[in-house]
Amino acid sequence: MSHPDTLKPSTAMTTSRYAWTVVALLFPVALLNYLDRQMIASMKVSVMRDIPSVGSEANWGHMLAQFKWVYAVFSVVGGYIADRFSKRYAICASLFVWSAITWWTGHVQTFEELIWARSLMGISEAFYIPAALALIADYHGSLTRSKAVSIHQMGIYCGVIVGGFSGYIADSPTLGWRLAFDITGIVGLLYALPLLILLKDKPAVPAAVPAPATSSGELGKLGKALGALFSNGSYILLVLYFTLPAIAAWVVRDWMPAILQKEFNISQGHAGVSAALYWQAAALVAAVGAGVLADRLMRRTQRGRIYVSAMGMMLIVPALFSVGNAPGQHSFGLAIFGLILFGIGWGFFDCNNMPILSQIVGPQQRATGYGFMNFVSMTAGGMADWIFGIMRDRGVGLNIIFSTFAGICVLSTVLVLLIRPRDTERDGGAAL
Template sequence: MNSSHGSAKSQTSLAWIVVALLVPVALLNYLDRQMLASMKASVMQDVAGIDNDAAWGWILALFKWTYAFVSPFGGYFADKFGRRGVIIASLFFWSLVTWATGQVTTYEQLLFARAAMGISEAFYIPAALALIADYHVGRTRSRAVGLHQMGIYAGVILGGFSGYVADSPDLGWRWAFAACGLVGILYAFPLFLVLRDSPQLNGEKRESVSILSSTKSLLSNGSFVLLVLYFTLPALAAWVVRDWMPSILKEEFGIGQGMAGVSATLYWQVAAIVGAIIGGWLADRWMMKTSRGRIYVSALGMSMIVPSMFGVGYAPQTGMLLVAILFLVLFGLGWGFFDCNNMPILCQITKPHLRASGYGLMNLVSISCGGLADWGFGELQDRNVPLFGIFSVFASVAVISIVLVLLIRPRYSDDSTASDH
């Protein structure tokens, strides 16, 4: 009896160690991709061939497109060959690309570097979240995913401040890329020595299943299709908030670029951290009463995003930056509730050997549509559509999302998923 209790305690400790090992990787994953936007002026001035915003837009878009279209392959490889190897290889190669980005001298070289960044980073998130779900099979899954996502939010926050590094005469944007790349390369070695796949799923992950059959199996699952739509629709607003909010705050409230950048990222990302902590804890608790606990918590988060979108759109009419920040904070709280439960809900509707593949498909659709949202927002702005009208559309989409997630029907419990073949 004591031996069984000790074994269970050791397994629980190992499950949390896995999360702790991956949080720094998640931070680097988003820091390396986000800091380019904060160092735009320095990069455009230093790299030959970036003559206008359209050229800069191609740099940003190329990362998204490569990331989106490679994500399903990254997920499939993690399911087929194991999460650990995919995670470590992804970290090593995107860190190498990050370092190389600091060495580019031409526009074409920077385009190639961002495409390579998109390809190498696309393998990480599906594999990492699947590995966390493999280890956390009981009442800790949402909290574990939420803790991992906190690393992502921290990476975005640090990326928001990287403009100060670019402006420093002693450091500069090239130093930032080189330093972050070297940190990632070095961290890959101890991660290789310590990180392990969950032993319970090693056999199932190596099933001889093609990527086409995996995709067919997922798309024939009605609840998975609902989850893809649910995962995608709120992301339309999130991409616009992440990519356009600094310029929106700068123009609407007449503030400087530095203050606009911090106001557009810091507060709602901190709120997302709080939301992930509370949302993860609440979802795990609610699961003790009903198998739909995580669905209900995610829907609750979406109900926060609805008024936040109306509020962000209306805030410029008040002339008060604080109003916009408060509604962004509400958005962040709702996003945390939503973000920490996507993989756990996916685990309730798919078998373990399809988790990473499923998340890769979700990324493909979500990020591809996110690029369209960025383009569409710019088009509406050019046509002088009022900001309140644009964000009202996003709020309406969030309402649809609530309906979609409530239609999902769980097939597996947390404890039974790992053993269901």
């Protein structure tokens, strides 16, 4: 097989075009992946009213946490399977299964069934993000990787925005929250087949020195892959950097509709849209700009993506103070300002995580590496959801909670600046 640097111009151009086709194919999958998550948050009041056995805020937080804990464990497995076998099949199977479970969620009748549905949803969705981002990184090199990932992440933001409007559907007596899950599940099932046909894994470049044969099973190989990652100090820093801000982000994503509704006495639909639209729209716009900026800075310094990500993290700090203090100031406008600023910072942060990972981990370990990052992040996010529900039951002030989140993000900024990028691939998998 020819090395990518020696490909004929026509072949290189075809590869370049398909690199962007991959991003286009995965955009709607990313949208669906997060649409379901935001719908459950935006329709909380209707779901709890229709399923009385949910009972308390703590139980609702436990349900949200259950999804994250299951998702966390299977992110590592999903990432390893994508690296070891096929990113394409991991993506398509994940979409098909989670779409079927989304449809089933609209038919649950008890809290126990809801817990099971969210647990199975966590398993199926865990296989998508590590495989998708690693596949994009395979096709895009250092000059386009941040921009390509940012466009994919725009699909996530669009999914959250659309999910925010689901509160209006839940409020409608002729529609309801169950119909929203039915439609979303059917759309995903219908898209899975054409995606399977059109999506392709990037052919692997033969290694210069073949890897020695090993008789260890898949569990042993997974252990070796994780061992190699854990011996990389920059990777450990990235795991911490990826995790700490996500604690605040999951609370914002999962609880903000309910917070706005209660604190400012607005409707479920208005609260759902306000909680999702402003910060996700800001993140959407910021991610594109941050992706372009990071790719350009990479021409000057290998730390370009790190600097852009750190800039975003510093914007998140005042954003969290604003959101936490808005109810005490009786200022809905301050809350929205904080959410917009949070979205801008999150866009800078979110589009550069896989590209930074690609600077410290080789192509054969990226999905596994991102899967473990998801494992730690989602585990912490699940704990945050559960504990936040308990703290709200006990009357702990939002200003105290969100000020703590802000302090954690200051620490995160220090961590990312300590990461040392290196050349992890000679061909770069560049899209021209």
